[in-house]
Amino acid sequence: MKFRSITFDLDGTLLDTVADLAEACRLMLAELGQPPRSEAEIRRFVGRGMAVLVERCLTWEAAPDPALQAQGIAAFQRHYAAVNGRQAQFFPGVREGLAAWHATGLPLAVVTNKPAAFTEVLLERTGIAHYFTAVVSGDTTPQRKPHPAPLLHACAALGCEPASNLHIGDSKHDIETARNAGCAVYCVPYGYNEGEPLRAADCDALVADLRVALRLAESE
Numbered sequence: 001m002k003f004r005s006i007t008f009d010l011d012g013t014l015l016d017t018v019a020d021l022a023e024a025c026r027l028m029l030a031e032l033g034q035p036p037r038s039e040a041e042i043r044r045f046v047g048r049g050m051a052v053l054v055e056r057c058l059t060w061e062a063a064p065d066p067a068l069q070a071q072g073i074a075a076f077q078r079h080y081a082a083v084n085g086r087q088a089q090f091f092p093g094v095r096e097g098l099a100a101w102h103a104t105g106l107p108l109a110v111v112t113n114k115p116a117a118f119t120e121v122l123l124e125r126t127g128i129a130h131y132f133t134a135v136v137s138g139d140t141t142p143q144r145k146p147h148p149a150p151l152l153h154a155c156a157a158l159g160c161e162p163a164s165n166l167h168i169g170d171s172k173h174d175i176e177t178a179r180n181a182g183c184a185v186y187c188v189p190y191g192y193n194e195g196e197p198l199r200a201a202d203c204d205a206l207v208a209d210l211r212v213a214l215r216l217a218e219s220e
């Protein structure tokens with residue numbers, strides 16, 4: 001295996017969190033007297049972090065004014081804190097895949113655009129926090145993915161060179177982040193990617209799940 005550390009995206013790669021995100025958005029929009037959004041819309045809106053999710057929910061003809069956006073974020077934070085993890089589901093192969101990756105002895109990290117307060121609770125509630133040496137969230141570094149900063153921060157925390165790190169994600173943002181940071185990148189096809197299918201040609205490999213990712217990495 002040529003990789004010395006592994007970083008994982010969270011939403012859409014390890015956990016299907018859309019039901020909880022959609023519930024928090026539903027409560028936020030109702031509180032603000034704004035039209036509702038479907039779960040399918042929320043699935044497309046996830047990926048650029050909380051502020052962009054709220055902004056997309058509130059954008060009809062034009063982006064929301066700053067006061068409405070700020071109200072939306074405050075309401076979303078309150079509602080998501082109450083429901084975070086309630087309906088979150090592991091994607092197929094994640095539990096077994098994480099256990100197998102952990103058994104390799106390589107240091108593992110999460111690199112997500114989800115704010116840290118929510119990431120930590122979610123990893124604890126789903127019982128996978130202990131797998132990760134480092135957790136880098138959407139507000140850990142000044143910039144979020146696709147900026148390379150969060151991924152470079154994770155590599156430093158794991159004590160590994162970016163060039164020997166493999167990032168595994170579900171979206172074009174993960175691909176761009178990995179390219180920007182100089183890491184290899186595998187993608188899973190089952191995540192969100194803002195509603196667009198991911199193509200194998202866009203990343204180093206499109207892998208059915210985390211177990212397949214490990215088998216492929218071991219052959220590299």
Ligand SMILES: O=C(O)COP(=O)(O)O
Nearest residue numbers: 010011047048049112113
């Ligand atoms: O919070 C988001 O928008 C997406 O989070 P992710 O980076 O774990 O996919």
Ligand SMILES: [Mg+2]
Nearest residue numbers: 009011012170
């Ligand atoms: Mg994701």
